[in-house]
Amino acid sequence: MKVYRDKVYKGEMKLIPETLNDLWHLYNIIEKGDTIYAKTFRRIRSSDEPLRADKGEKTPVYLGITVEDASLHKYSNKLRVRGIISSAPENVSRGSYHTINVETGTPIKIIKNKWPKYILERIDEAEKHREEPKIIVISIEEGEASIAIINSYSVDTISNISMNIPGKRFASQHDEAIRAFFSEVYKALNQFIVSQKLKIGQDINKIVIVGPGFTKDNFLNYLISKLPVLKDNLLLESSSYGGVNGVYEAINRGIVAKILEESKVIKDSQLMEEFFIHLSKDDKRVAYGNEAVQKAVLHGAVDKLLITDEKLRTANTEEREKYDELLRQSEHMGGKTHIISTLHMAGERLRAFGGIAAILRFPLAEHLAE
Numbered sequence: 123m124k125v126y127r128d129k130v131y132k133g134e135m136k137l138i139p140e141t142l143n144d145l146w147h148l149y150n151i152i153e154k155g156d157t158i159y160a161k162t163f164r165r166i167r168s169s170d171e172p173l174r175a176d177k178g179e180k181t182p183v184y185l186g187i188t189v190e191d192a193s194l195h196k197y198s199n200k201l202r203v204r205g206i207i208s209s210a211p212e213n214v215s216r217g218s219y220h221t222i223n224v225e226t227g228t229p230i231k232i233i234k235n236k237w238p239k240y241i242l243e244r245i246d247e248a249e250k251h252r253e254e255p256k257i258i259v260i261s262i263e264e265g266e267a268s269i270a271i272i273n274s275y276s277v278d279t280i281s282n283i284s285m286n287i288p289g290k291r292f293a294s295q296h297d298e299a300i301r302a303f304f305s306e307v308y309k310a311l312n313q314f315i316v317s318q319k320l321k322i323g324q325d326i327n328k329i330v331i332v333g334p335g336f337t338k339d340n341f342l343n344y345l346i347s348k349l350p351v352l353k354d355n356l357l358l359e360s361s362s363y364g365g366v367n368g369v370y371e372a373i374n375r376g377i378v379a380k381i382l383e384e385s386k387v388i389k390d391s392q393l394m395e396e397f398f399i400h401l402s403k404d405d406k407r408v409a410y411g412n413e414a415v416q417k418a419v420l421h422g423a424v425d426k427l428l429i430t431d432e433k434l435r436t437a438n439t440e441e442r443e444k445y446d447e448l449l450r451q452s453e454h455m456g457g458k459t460h461i462i463s464t465l466h467m468a469g470e471r472l473r474a475f476g477g478i479a480a481i482l483r484f485p486l487a488e489h490l491a492e
Contacts, residue, residue: 123248134233145201147248149194159186159231162222238446262333263364267307270369276465281310304344328381332361332372390468406485410475424457426481432464433477
């Protein structure tokens with residue numbers, strides 16, 4: 123994300139998303155009541171035309187809208203921001219609704235009455251990881267494979283491949299089916315790399331192949347035979363499972379951390395693992411839900427405060443101010459805030475506990491931690 127802060131003292135900032143991940147950041151940064159400015163298209167009618175929705179030519183204009191809502195269309199790489207026109211050329215009526223489509227490369231100016239600390243930190247993080255390469259994990263066992271791409275904030279499954287493989291007692295049929303299976307996994311991987319115009323070693327740091335047994339080893343050799351250029355960027359690791367479970371095992375066991383140590387998805391997963399370890403021990407070192415976490419903050423017990431980006435994004439103005447104050451108070455008393463992305467499993471797990479939880483420095487009385 124390109125960030126221009128020269129007018130932040132006036133409450134405005136200019137951002138240019140460069141990746142789909144940046145659009146996800148913007149989705150969480152833009153809030154109801156904000157004013158955003160961007161180049162867009164609007165039907166312009168001449169004064170003598172009848173007021174019909176299907177009339178008028180779409181013309182590029184620079185508009186400002188007061189945000190009502192936003193939606194991220196992940197698979198079309200587009201963020202749609204809907205609101206009421208507040209600033210426009212003379213030939214565009216103010217006060218009507220308009221939707222601005224923000225894509226990668228679209229400069230957008232955002233004006234807020236107040237920039238909360240957690241949003242400024244998200245922008246800093248997006249800027250910090252601007253050039254960070256991604257990794258691809260291929261989790262494979264006989265007849266089942268998942269391919270996922272991992273970056274700082276999300277785990278995106280590219281493809282799931284499943285195929286029936288005859289038993290080894292039918293040697294020729296078994297070997298033929300394995301070759302066909304490997305071919306399908308390779309095609310899915312190559313199609314993604316080509317369609318996204320990814321450069322191995324630049325956009326993609328490593329391709330990690332994980333799984334039980336020797337299937338992963340055999341697939342690595344197959345992949346090298348097909349794409350020798352990948353040889354230096356391949357990493358082989360063992361896991362208990364193939365498929366989607368193997369992807370998350372690779373994350374939780376720290377296999378992926380060897381390559382992308384600063385990845386937020388890994389941090390999120392490890393934090394949730396720590397939360398569940400304390401929860402299973404019943405050592406009174408966790409709190410979850412708004413009321414319990416607030417009490418833990420007031421008692422200075424919070425070591426790590428966990429909150430989903432979804433909880434902050436969907437809160438109304440009054441709730442956002444309360445959360446912002448809670449996060450500030452926790453940090454003032456030595457706690458560290460971690461905003462957990464709901465784009466992957468860690469965020470989904472935290473959502474089940476009300477979207478907010480805390481790992482505590484010391485045990486609290488039971489009535490405070492629940």
